[in-house]
Amino acid sequence: MQPIIEIENLSKTYASGLAALSEVSLTIRRGEIFALLGPNGAGKSTLINVVCGIVTPTSGQVRANGHDIRADYRAARKAIGLVPQELTTDAFETVWDTVSFTRGLFGLRKDPAHIERVLRDLSLWEKRDSRIMTLSGGMKRRVLIAKALSHEPQILFLDEPTAGVDVALRQDMWRLVRRLRDQGVTVILTTHYIEEAEEMADRVGVIRGGRIILVEEKAELMRKLGRKQLTLQLQAPLAALPETLSGFELELADGGQELVYTYDTQGERTGITGLLTALSAAGIRFSDLHTSQSSLEDIFVDLVKERA
Amino acid sequence: MNWHAIRAIYGFEMARFWRTSMQSILAPVISTSLYFVVFGAAIGSRVSAVDGVPYGLFIVPGLMMLALLTQSISNASFGIYFPRFAGTIYEILSAPISPAEVVVGYVGAAASKSILIGLIILATSALFVPLHIEHPVWMVAFLLLTAITFSLFGFVIGLWADGFEKLQLVPLLIVTPLTFLGGSFYAIEMLPPFWRAVSLFNPVVYLISAFRWAFFGKADVSLGLSVAMTCLFLALCLGLVTYIFRTGYRLKS
Numbered sequence A: 001m002q003p004i005i006e007i008e009n010l011s012k013t014y015a016s017g018l019a020a021l022s023e024v025s026l027t028i029r030r031g032e033i034f035a036l037l038g039p040n041g042a043g044k045s046t047l048i049n050v051v052c053g054i055v056t057p058t059s060g061q062v063r064a065n066g067h068d069i070r071a072d073y074r075a076a077r078k079a080i081g082l083v084p085q086e087l088t089t090d091a092f093e094t095v096w097d098t099v100s101f102t103r104g105l106f107g108l109r110k111d112p113a114h115i116e117r118v119l120r121d122l123s124l125w126e127k128r129d130s131r132i133m134t135l136s137g138g139m140k141r142r143v144l145i146a147k148a149l150s151h152e153p154q155i156l157f158l159d160e161p162t163a164g165v166d167v168a169l170r171q172d173m174w175r176l177v178r179r180l181r182d183q184g185v186t187v188i189l190t191t192h193y194i195e196e197a198e199e200m201a202d203r204v205g206v207i208r209g210g211r212i213i214l215v216e217e218k219a220e221l222m223r224k225l226g227r228k229q230l231t232l233q234l235q236a237p238l239a240a241l242p243e244t245l246s247g248f249e250l251e252l253a254d255g256g257q258e259l260v261y262t263y264d265t266q267g268e269r270t271g272i273t274g275l276l277t278a279l280s281a282a283g284i285r286f287s288d289l290h291t292s293q294s295s296l297e298d299i300f301v302d303l304v305k306e307r308a
Numbered sequence B: 001m002n003w004h005a006i007r008a009i010y011g012f013e014m015a016r017f018w019r020t021s022m023q024s025i026l027a028p029v030i031s032t033s034l035y036f037v038v039f040g041a042a043i044g045s046r047v048s049a050v051d052g053v054p055y056g057l058f059i060v061p062g063l064m065m066l067a068l069l070t071q072s073i074s075n076a077s078f079g080i081y082f083p084r085f086a087g088t089i090y091e092i093l094s095a096p097i098s099p100a101e102v103v104v105g106y107v108g109a110a111a112s113k114s115i116l117i118g119l120i121i122l123a124t125s126a127l128f129v130p131l132h133i134e135h136p137v138w139m140v141a142f143l144l145l146t147a148i149t150f151s152l153f154g155f156v157i158g159l160w161a162d163g164f165e166k167l168q169l170v171p172l173l174i175v176t177p178l179t180f181l182g183g184s185f186y187a188i189e190m191l192p193p194f195w196r197a198v199s200l201f202n203p204v205v206y207l208i209s210a211f212r213w214a215f216f217g218k219a220d221v222s223l224g225l226s227v228a229m230t231c232l233f234l235a236l237c238l239g240l241v242t243y244i245f246r247t248g249y250r251l252k253s
């Protein structure tokens, strides 16, 4: 199947001379949820804004839904809905008017039934006649989403959709994003909440200093880079590891009170049985144990640190 | 052509006008009435007629032009400056619309508003003086031409301005003086020769002269010259707008 977004060697240098994107190539598959992760200033918004037509690229090619974003900008943009990072809304207009306005801008005739559906989905229906300036920040965020969905886009960009949003609304949004995906909409989101990417994304891309440093299936990424640890609370502290245990990837922690065993989740055998046998042979007793798995956040922090 | 988009922008801009219709409509009615009371009655009783036209009647085209210029510029500049300032311009930039469509929407709305105000002033004037328009078709043509030209000019200012001061600077420092000195309230012939010559460098003179000709059949400068000057200015503004969009100046980084 043809990818919905194809980015080839995209670079952007702002007038200030700052290279916000350097030779970025990225392909987004139709119907996936793609999370773009990266520290502040990595170039996430710049990348999104180039695809949406807000920032002019310095060089490179972008096709959205098969259409070049410059040569065939009308067709490309029609397919795209954008929720910007900044809360930029009108003030005096009503929710209904501002959402209908966007639909018009995208060249579609009025469709009150569709607008009603969108507003109801976002729990904005009761507020349809309210002026935007009377809404809370979270509601304004929803208004921006409603605007982006007003023209039934096939691609939805969410630039930090859950910044400054409470837990209930965040979960509402996750539900909405999944529902959109079920309807065949491709969703590209940026976020600083790694749990969000972990929870929602099919694939994850990490961008740093204007370069994509990794693109991977989320599940694959967590399997490949994710590590599991088994922590044993010892009954008596150990000063050093006995010679008999040198074959295991073990570390002493907490002043010898804890023994931490790190193993690969990909491995055929975890080696836990062997370890426990060796422990009892060495006469080491433990009072408690637990396992932990590294989160996407740990992976992300490692990645960004590694390349720094 | 993305007609839905043009209509959306036009409708959005006009909605602001109607939402504030008290100010938008009442203000010109009141200020016109004041002009008639002050200029018409006080000065008119001394200056009985200019070029055979009673003074009260004589100032009607000038009053309309004054409003048309200032309203066109302020409406259009504010219309495009505000979304830039508030950040909502992202929506226009990411929509499937061509620069020409954006201009038609914003400039069309600004010109419509100023024409409406011009007509309100005309109607208000009719309460004070017996109106007679010699060339009504030309009158409407000049009304349209001026409103569009100066709305385009305002649009350029709205794109260029990077603060509210700059937004008001041009109308305040340039347009209002030019309009007052452009013969809104007097015929250029009434000036001493030196100032008459200076006046010919003022583009507004040509507009007012042509407009007055449409009303009374008499002009300060030749009609052809007036039309040519207005069209020249229109072309200049169009060129500027095209350049701005082509380079993304102040709109896109």
Ligand SMILES: Nc1ncnc2c1ncn2[C@@H]1O[C@H](COP(=O)(O)OP(=O)(O)OP(=O)(O)O)[C@@H](O)[C@H]1O
Pocket: A014, A015, A016, A018, A019, A020, A038, A039, A040, A041, A042, A043, A044, A045, A046, A047, A085, B253
């Ligand atoms: N209009 C602009 N002019 C000049 N530099 C800019 C402009 N917009 C962004 N930048 C710079 O480009 C770099 C990338 O910015 P961008 O907004 O794309 O980062 P981001 O990944 O979205 O960051 P954040 O997580 O903070 O939103 C930053 O160094 C930023 O300062």
Ligand SMILES: [Mg+2]
Pocket: A044, A045, A046, A085, A159
């Ligand atoms: Mg950003």
